Amino acid sequence: MGAYLARRLWQMVPTLAGVIALVFVLFNWVGGDPALILAGKVPDPAQIENIRRQLGIDQPWWVQLWIFVQQVFTFDFGRSWSTNQLVSDVILSRLGPTLTIMVPMLLLETLLAVTLALLVAWVRGSLTDRVVMVVTTVAMSISFLVYIIVFQWLFGYRLAWFPVQGWSEDLWTNLVKFAPLPVLLGVFVSLAPSLRLYRSFFLDEIGHDYVRTARAKGLSERRVMLRHVLRNALIPILTYVGIGLPSLFVGSFLLEMFFSIPGLGREVIDSVNRSDFPVIKAITVYLAVLTMLVNLLVDVLYHYADPRVKLR
Amino acid sequence: MIDSARLPGALLLAALALLAGNTAHAEQKVLRFAFRSVETGFDPQRVDDLYSSAVNNEIFEPLLEFDYFARPVRLAPLAAESVPEPEEGGSVYTFRIRRGVYFSDDPAFRGQRRELTARDAAYAIKRLRDPRNRAPYGWLVQDALVGLDELHDEALESGRFDYDRPIAGIEVVDRYTLRLRLKQPDYNFLYRFTMPQTAPVAREVIETYAEDTMAHPVGTGPFRLAEWTRRQKIVLERNPSYRGRTLDTTWADPGDPEHRRVIADLRGKLLPQLDRVEIYPMDASQPRFLAFMNGEHDLIQEVPVTFINQVAPGGRLLPSLEARGIRMQRVVPPEITYYSFNMEHPVIGGYTPEKVALRRALVLAHDVDSEIAVLYKGQGQLAYGPVPPGVVGYDPDFRHHEQDYDPARAVALLDLYGWVDHDGDGWRDRPDGQPLVIDYLHSTGATAREAAGLWEKSMRRIGIRLVARGVQFSDQLRDRKAGKYMIAAAAWAADWPDAQNFLALLYGPNAPELNDNRFRLEAYDRLYERAAMMPDSPERNRLYREMSRLAIAYAPWRLSEYLVWTHLSYPWVLGYLKHPIYHTRLEYLDVDVATRAAAQAR
Numbered sequence: 001m002g003a004y005l006a007r008r009l010w011q012m013v014p015t016l017a018g019v020i021a022l023v024f025v026l027f028n029w030v031g032g033d034p035a036l037i038l039a040g041k042v043p044d045p046a047q048i049e050n051i052r053r054q055l056g057i058d059q060p061w062w063v064q065l066w067i068f069v070q071q072v073f074t075f076d077f078g079r080s081w082s083t084n085q086l087v088s089d090v091i092l093s094r095l096g097p098t099l100t101i102m103v104p105m106l107l108l109e110t111l112l113a114v115t116l117a118l119l120v121a122w123v124r125g126s127l128t129d130r131v132v133m134v135v136t137t138v139a140m141s142i143s144f145l146v147y148i149i150v151f152q153w154l155f156g157y158r159l160a161w162f163p164v165q166g167w168s169e170d171l172w173t174n175l176v177k178f179a180p181l182p183v184l185l186g187v188f189v190s191l192a193p194s195l196r197l198y199r200s201f202f203l204d205e206i207g208h209d210y211v212r213t214a215r216a217k218g219l220s221e222r223r224v225m226l227r228h229v230l231r232n233a234l235i236p237i238l239t240y241v242g243i244g245l246p247s248l249f250v251g252s253f254l255l256e257m258f259f260s261i262p263g264l265g266r267e268v269i270d271s272v273n274r275s276d277f278p279v280i281k282a283i284t285v286y287l288a289v290l291t292m293l294v295n296l297l298v299d300v301l302y303h304y305a306d307p308r309v310k311l312r
Numbered sequence: 313m314i315d316s317a318r319l320p321g322a323l324l325l326a327a328l329a330l331l332a333g334n335t336a337h338a339e340q341k342v343l344r345f346a347f348r349s350v351e352t353g354f355d356p357q358r359v360d361d362l363y364s365s366a367v368n369n370e371i372f373e374p375l376l377e378f379d380y381f382a383r384p385v386r387l388a389p390l391a392a393e394s395v396p397e398p399e400e401g402g403s404v405y406t407f408r409i410r411r412g413v414y415f416s417d418d419p420a421f422r423g424q425r426r427e428l429t430a431r432d433a434a435y436a437i438k439r440l441r442d443p444r445n446r447a448p449y450g451w452l453v454q455d456a457l458v459g460l461d462e463l464h465d466e467a468l469e470s471g472r473f474d475y476d477r478p479i480a481g482i483e484v485v486d487r488y489t490l491r492l493r494l495k496q497p498d499y500n501f502l503y504r505f506t507m508p509q510t511a512p513v514a515r516e517v518i519e520t521y522a523e524d525t526m527a528h529p530v531g532t533g534p535f536r537l538a539e540w541t542r543r544q545k546i547v548l549e550r551n552p553s554y555r556g557r558t559l560d561t562t563w564a565d566p567g568d569p570e571h572r573r574v575i576a577d578l579r580g581k582l583l584p585q586l587d588r589v590e591i592y593p594m595d596a597s598q599p600r601f602l603a604f605m606n607g608e609h610d611l612i613q614e615v616p617v618t619f620i621n622q623v624a625p626g627g628r629l630l631p632s633l634e635a636r637g638i639r640m641q642r643v644v645p646p647e648i649t650y651y652s653f654n655m656e657h658p659v660i661g662g663y664t665p666e667k668v669a670l671r672r673a674l675v676l677a678h679d680v681d682s683e684i685a686v687l688y689k690g691q692g693q694l695a696y697g698p699v700p701p702g703v704v705g706y707d708p709d710f711r712h713h714e715q716d717y718d719p720a721r722a723v724a725l726l727d728l729y730g731w732v733d734h735d736g737d738g739w740r741d742r743p744d745g746q747p748l749v750i751d752y753l754h755s756t757g758a759t760a761r762e763a764a765g766l767w768e769k770s771m772r773r774i775g776i777r778l779v780a781r782g783v784q785f786s787d788q789l790r791d792r793k794a795g796k797y798m799i800a801a802a803a804w805a806a807d808w809p810d811a812q813n814f815l816a817l818l819y820g821p822n823a824p825e826l827n828d829n830r831f832r833l834e835a836y837d838r839l840y841e842r843a844a845m846m847p848d849s850p851e852r853n854r855l856y857r858e859m860s861r862l863a864i865a866y867a868p869w870r871l872s873e874y875l876v877w878t879h880l881s882y883p884w885v886l887g888y889l890k891h892p893i894y895h896t897r898l899e900y901l902d903v904d905v906a907t908r909a910a911a912q913a914r
Contacts, residue, residue: 032784032785032786032789032790036786036790037785037786038446038448039446040360040449040451041360041448042826043825044451044454045825047446047451050443050446050468054443054446082352083352083353083526083542084353084524085353085526085542090542093542152598152602153598153602156599156602156606157602157605163608164599164603164608165592165594165599165603166592166608167544167545169541257596258596258598258599259599260544260594262541262543262544266543266595269595270350273785275786
């Protein structure tokens, strides 16, 4: 296991180098000039030059790249160009609200989707199965934005079951007052595709010989589904959930924007609008690292979900 | 310790104190509302966004302000004792700082009360030109005050701005007197001192918080920052060090019912009345609108255009909202939206008759009526000139048909000057037979995209091929400043309410920074220079009118509309009068907590 982990960690280095190079090229050659934004409504050339000098974007590209590499390895991205806040403070202060929404959303969505998919797979071909498939297809074809607008209007304003928007400093208040509507919305929207996907995983497993053998041995259908089918379908489910894990840390910018949640998703959009490169660069690199680590974690979890999987 | 005999009394006292505390808390006057976008921070010299500036206006006190009632707006003293008279033909202004004005308490003052002095005002002005601050409003004093630009240039060389070196342009005469000397006369110079960017700041506060001044605003204004969750929640509380003042009704219009209501609301009250103000920056318009409609917020400024027909179709407040006591104010702010033609572009630019004819045809062909009706849901008025209503120099009688939507006239003009279809492909070509393709530059965003679509449709109607190019805002800025466009969408909001602030956008020497469509017309420039040397007068207004006439004749812009914004407030919000320049004036607002409680109970 130790050797496997070391090898995988070592393999991350070239990937990270690629990420750094890509982010650097994108921001330095494709992105707009932040000095123009920061110079105000009457930007004169001297002011723009002064800003470029202070931000270090007048330096040769190799100097800028070296500074970026140093920033990545020291976890010090300096200060936000627009608010002058430390980038590390920006990220840390935004992470909590994002996780407060995204973690319950992921847990609920996974739990519900796996349960419902198993039930639907159990009665495959029935009217229930067909109705669920039609409903999920319709649900998937509607834009997330439409759900947000309708849910916020209906449950927040019309029925007043939840506040229309808001956030507090207190985790408990957020969990019981401000998070429920965005979390339910997120679950509702992501449930349909997950349910369909997990159903197909279960149907794949149901078609295998070992299931027929288990049934031939006289095992109950419940035991077949829960002990055999569910367990074997866990690997693709884990893969799917694992792929989505890094998004936990970025959040949904639409949810955060519409419900005034001070999370990372909203921060990314604000930073893009203001060409606040230090913040965007830091979040991009940190997300890339997180994705690599989560992939590694998922690979390790395979071993525990199915002992036949060997980590070499 | 309390002995047992006194225990019941002590408990009773404690209970009463608790009750009193709760009552006091319950009766706190709290106002809640939202900003349309996020703030960046509260260092007055380092920010330029509208919402940070709006908060700074409540925390800091510029030397001057605009009267709450006067329309058109009028200068009034704030941290200064009086509005200075121009000296030496508009080249010198002497401010007398009000005595007994104190900054709110802060650890930077080491427990001492800190009085506002002329040095603080001088320090703030110098901060605008300190290169380290990257002050986006540095241009307010750039090329204006004697010696300040030299100080700036030396700081660029040495890396250190010398705040202590006296310069002729900024003279601290005594503790309460500041004299400013300009390089050349400017009768509009005083307007700059109504802006939070020039508000005095205490040097020890700035030096104490160094890189973190955005989060530590310490001013002399009616409120101070109590809590701040960046881009989420801004809480202001009444500044206990503030001297307080009463409503000045000198410029109120007795015939205006809104003015009468405000006077009745605030008569005899020491301002500010609010104990606490909670501001929620919201990028999305629906939650901002719904938060007002369900009473979470007490007022909504600039009702989103998307929802305007749900509250005021045809400009009339819905009876159901009237029944709830909701009040509506509709205000045309001093700003313009327009489409800029690149005057240096080989096809669309230039001053020869056929080029002028092309631009005038494009103006006439652009369906501005649909733009107002569809894009802005009727919340706009056709713009006739570069000077919007509400500013000094605006002429309500300046009317013509050159900015109308009139495709037939456009076609006639194009035909007359040879912009016809030479090769029979169905599209008009240049007079020399080369293909004519108009490049339209706009920023990304739903409204900008819709406006681009309308341009394409309008041009297709007269046989002109237009290609819209949507780019990030920073890229749009870059291309406009570099002159890489033919037509670009643009807007300008007044920095100060004088026509000069708008007409400067077409002044030749201001190209390309301010005048980014590079309009250079000798006659226009001479008029501008003459007007700049004159105080407000009928003669100056005549020059302004003449400049507007030239701008219409040569068509460097397609003026689109003066937007009309709707503002709503609940009946328990007292004293609310939307000022055309200020985002809010919280000092003049009050909340009737009993009325609010009764409404919420229903």
